[in-house]
Amino acid sequence: MVALQLGGAPAATLGEVKNRADLVIFWGSNPADSHPRHFTRYSGTAKGRFTRKGRKDRHIVVVDVRRTPSVKYADEFIQVDHGCDYEVLTAMRMIAGGKRPDRDEVGGVGVDTLANLVDRCKKARMGVLFFGQGITETRGKHQNSTAIYQFGKDMSRYSKFLTMPMRGHYNVVGSGNTMCWQTGYPFAVNFGRGYPQFNPGEFSVVDLLSRKEPDAALIVAAEPMDHLPYTAASHLEDIPTIVLDPRETLTTKIARVVIPVKHAGVSVEGSAYRMDHVPIRMQAPLKSPWPKDDAPLDAIIRKIKQIRIEQAGKTDGN
Amino acid sequence: MATAAKADEQTAVFNNVVCPFCATLCDDLTVHVRGNQVVKVNGCNLSKGVFMNAHTEWATPRVDGKRVDYDDAVDEAARILARSVNPLIFGLAATDVEAQKKCIELADLIGANLDNASSV
Amino acid sequence: MVLTGILNTARTLKQGTTMHISKTSPEYLDAINYIGICAQDMARADISDGDRVAVVSASGEVTIRAKKMDVQEGAFFMPVSYLANRLVSAQTHGTGVPGFKTTMVEITKV
Known part of the structure; x- marks a missing residue:
């Protein structure tokens, strides 16, 4: 996300990938485990207008630190040493610019292997580099994503080349888009001064919790007690925590207040954004007796306004 | 539909x-x-x-582990957030756009920190 | 002998599938309750597949099952979960992203 702000990137829908891509690279991304049907619907075996033979029309490369379950679906596996993705990407940019690194190996990968990959990217009709948390969470973090976007930009001189993050949660793109549209910033926003301020590292959840700054928390459709480092998440046990969730979780167990809600896409219709920013309307095959989460949020907003009016009234009375 | x-x-x-x-x-x-x-x-x-598994493990309205009426849970949540000096609203990635908008409105009202699962 | 290296936490299909049964289900625990170590490291520390090992980081400690996996030497794998997150560093170095794939751990057979 930060990398995108630093560099920008060309965009296309997954439909374009299905119809056109003849080179697909998964870097630090393991769709076989995390996005099981991505491969069959869009990026692997999918048959499209200019990819009529499906899998046979695509060269697929997995770049990762370990032999993930996705490797067996690829034509080529390139193993990078832990935390060396930035070095490898930089070497690829160097090779793309016509210079050769002064060694045989970068980050555990042979320079010849990298030169071949760069050559494939240059010659692709349409190349796509999907990257995952193997890029964004390893050493270098968002700078790795920046290097990916810059490599994509370099390749755009030679071929159609796309770089796209493999986003996790089904509507994490929507949360970023909605926050951008409403506040100007995609995440890590603070309204303490009455206007939105953006600062990852300061207003991002793990930093706030590990510094034990919040004195109350509202968790909406998330599971910090399972998915965040415990030294950060444990602060939620020490402050009044409110959880809105359709189902019991490890976070509802430690919450002061639990408010059950309908399950978006399961028991209530709603809109969500796919990883390529295409909004999709979700159906509701099941029924739930609880309201949709907007309703309690709206009730909380009204109640807080009422409490403030009452408090203001008391002050005036004095 | x-x-x-x-x-x-x-x-x-x-x-x-x-x-x-x-x-x-x-x-x-x-x-x-x-x-x-x-x-x-x-x-x-x-x-x-x-x-x-969607029909199992449904959450129930609770305050301090005790089952309460829905409106009481909502009222307690409002009291907590109205008292808070530096609240955190976190999540949003696993619900729909309409609920996300409401979270932003609430964050704006109470001067909260607001973060989604982009960095985690 | 103590094994030292980087902990790599990531999603697995089994973790993602069983977490919806219930976070407290035996199925979920079975999906998350291991650390992947390569054969060379296992031999060096006299650990066999299935042994209980204590994994320690600056943030915490868990005792889990060792599993032989195709990972690099000095790099260990755990599925994303509350167990792995006992170890993961909350330090984000100003990025917002904690040490999901950068935390140093020590492994000892128990």
Whole structure:
């Protein structure tokens, strides 16, 4: 996300990938485990207008630190040493610019292997580099994503080349888009001064919790007690925590207040954004007796306004 | 729109259902529902995990571990957030755009920190 | 002998599938209750597949099952979960992203 702000990137829908891509690279991304049907619907075996033979029309490369379950679906596996993705990407940019690194190996990968990959990217009709948390969470973090976007930009001189993050949660793109549209910033926003301020590292959840700054928390459709480092998440046990969730979780167990809600896409219709920013309307095959989460949020907003009016009234009375 | 059709007396079939798990957001699932319970879905294992278990482990309105009326839980939440000096609102990635908008409105009202799952 | 290296936490299909049964289900625990170590490291520390090992980081400690996996030497794998997150560093170095794939751990057979 930060990398995108630093560099920008060309965009296309997954439909374009299905119809056109003849080179697909998964870097630090393991769709076989995390996005099981991505491969069959869009990026692997999918048959499209200019990819009529499906899998046979695509060269697929997995770049990762370990032999993930996705490797067996690829034509080529390139193993990078832990935390060396930035070095490898930089070497690829160097090779793309016509210079050769002064060694045989970068980050555990042979320079010849990298030169071949760069050559494939240059010659692709349409190349796509999907990257995952193997890029964004390893050493270098968002700078790795920046290097990916810059490599994509370099390749755009030679071929159609796309770089796209493999986003996790089904509507994490929507949360970023909605926050951008409403506040100007995609995440890590603070309204303490009455206007939105953006600062990852300061207003991002793990930093706030590990510094034990919040004195109350509202968790909406998330599971910090399972998915965040415990030294950060444990602060939620020490402050009044409110959880809105359709189902019991490890976070509802430690919450002061639990408010059950309908399950978006399961028991209530709603809109969500796919990883390529295409909004999709979700159906509701099941029924739930609880309201949709907007309703309690709206009730909380009204109640807080009422409490403030009452408090203001008391002050005036004095 | 829901495209429910009767497969037999008890089973309703929904076509082109969207899977709310990962951001591939597959929109081609067929979901068979019997007695408000998914009995069959043709998605991947992750999507089976979501739909086949969706009728279990429902949350209940609670304050301090005790079951309360829905409105009481909401009122207690409002009191906590109205008192808070530096509240945190976190999540948003696993609900719909309409709920996300409400979270932003609330964050603006109470001067909260607001973060989603972009960095985690 | 103590094994030292980087902990790599990531999603697995089994973790993602069983977490919806219930976070407290035996199925979920079975999906998350291991650390993947390569054969060379296992031999060096006299650890066999299935042994209980204590994994320690600056943030915490868990005792889990060792599993032989195709990972690099000095790099260990755990599925994303509350167990792995006992070890993961909350330090984000100003990025917002904690040490999901950068935390140093020590492994000892118990």
